[in-house]
Amino acid sequence: MSREEVAALGCECFTNVRGSQDRPVGSVRSSVGSVDIFDRSSTSRPGVPGEALVANERVVTGEQSEAVVQIGTCRQSLGPLKELLVQGQRGGICLLVSDASAPVSPGISPLVPAIGGLAVLGTGIALAADGGGDDPVWFDLGDGSPISR
Incomplete structure (x- = not known):
């Protein structure tokens, strides 16, 4: 996939690793502070070095926290209050990075201020x-x- 195609998908990085809910596609390489991994059902676990990641999981960093995630050929650094979605897409994995709305406590999804309810x-x-x-x-x-x- 070309850089333009990757950018059009909104991916920070795209890799041809094929993943599933049962097969890890990568792992947390390093973490400092509050780093959590959320699965599709929003169950969380600590994002410690070596923790495996599967498609469609999220890695969220808290305040004064950081992490490095490796998925195939993609190595992504996350600073404080960032969220990384490991999204299965087009036969590979797309890494989508966004700002986390608030520090995340295990098992609780933060609310973002509402617009129009x-x-x-x-x-x-x-x-x-x-x-x-x-x-x-x-x-x-x-x-x-x-x-x-």
Whole structure:
């Protein structure tokens, strides 16, 4: 894949490693501070050196934290408050890097300030509704359950 095609996908790096939910595609090479890995169901585990990564997992760094991830020929450094998505795409792996919205506690996806009543979660979308008080009530659009903040 050309650099232009990789850029058009939004990838920081693309590698032809074929991955699955059962087969690791790479690993955390180094980490300092709070580094967590989230699987597709938002279950987290520590992002320690040597920890294997599979397709569609996320690596999230906290404040004053950093990590280096190796996926095939891609070596990606993450500074504080960054999120890396190891996305299976076009027969390979696309590394997508973005700003993390807030430090992440294990098992909890941070809420991003809402625009028009919607917010992006680390794993989905939430809807804010007027609960009659000073604070809105947040609902997970995935299962409709209320979210406590």
